[in-house]
Amino acid sequence: GAVVSQHPSWVICKSGTSVKIECRSLDFQATTMFWYRQFPKQSLMLMATSNEGSKATYEQGVEKDKFLINHASLTLSTLTVTSAHPEDSSFYICSASSHEAFFGQGTRLTVV
Amino acid sequence: DAKTTQPPSMDCAEGRAANLPCNHSTISGNEYVYWYRQIHSQGPQYIIHGLKNNETNEMASLIITEDRKSSTLILPHATLRDTAVYYCIVRVAIYNTDKLIFGTGTRLQVFP
Numbered sequence: 001g002a003v004v005s006q007h008p009s010w011v012i013c014k015s016g017t018s019v020k021i022e023c024r025s026l027d028f029q030a031t032t033m034f035w036y037r038q039f040p041k042q043s044l045m046l047m048a049t050s051n052e053g054s055k056a057t058y059e060q061g062v063e064k065d066k067f068l069i070n071h072a073s074l075t076l077s078t079l080t081v082t083s084a085h086p087e088d089s090s091f092y093i094c095s096a097s098s099h100e101a102f103f104g105q106g107t108r109l110t111v112v
Numbered sequence: 113d114a115k116t117t118q119p120p121s122m123d124c125a126e127g128r129a130a131n132l133p134c135n136h137s138t139i140s141g142n143e144y145v146y147w148y149r150q151i152h153s154q155g156p157q158y159i160i161h162g163l164k165n166n167e168t169n170e171m172a173s174l175i176i177t178e179d180r181k182s183s184t185l186i187l188p189h190a191t192l193r194d195t196a197v198y199y200c201i202v203r204v205a206i207y208n209t210d211k212l213i214f215g216t217g218t219r220l221q222v223f224p
Contacts, residue, residue: 004155006155034212036214043199043215043216044150044156046211046213093155093156095212100158101146101148101158103148103155103156104155106154
């Protein structure tokens with residue numbers, strides 16, 4: 001079946017630094033990908049829709065200047081958490097759709 | 113907002129059938145019912161989807177009521193590895209760019 005790969009699986013960074021997370025669709029092209037964030041014991045919260053070749057669409061309350069999304073090709077979207085703070089520590093998950101949505105394995109970000 | 117409601121948690125004995133209910137009383141005529149599950153610290157995994165007919169695959173069965181206002185996911189012989197959070201989502205399947213909005217899901221605990 002279709003596979004979405006996310007990298008890295010986990011990352012620890014210092015406050016104030018930036019972290020880039022990659023999401024790749026391995027065997028299909030995805031004009032649209034989605035980024036979610038999940039805090040412990042909570043559900044997935046949609047952050048933004050990543051559109052190939054155009055600007056991302058952010059959900060209400062998500063800072064577009066803090067969470068930079070780039071979708072430069074049909075198989076790759078990146079999420080950059082800029083000037084990370086401890087409250088940005090979370091589980092970040094991407095997805096891409098062919099006929100059903102497939103999800104990456106997630107990236108656990110810890111900001112210290 | 114999610115268009116589905118699910119019980120927060122359920123228990124099931126190993127080897128028995130797990131029946132997970134979902135209410136989606138405001139579902140539109142062109143919306144499908146999708147089920148995903150999330151095992152701890154992983155990305156969600158697709159299980160099954162349906163429009164109005166009952167569906168079965170190697171993982172589960174999906175029973176949708178005639179009025180389409182509710183559905184039940186059936187895991188016929190639950191194993192310990194089925195312990196996960198199960199999400200019921202409504203989605204217009206023909207648009208592969210349609211975003212998935214997650215509700216709170218049902219935490220299924222399978223016990224020996």
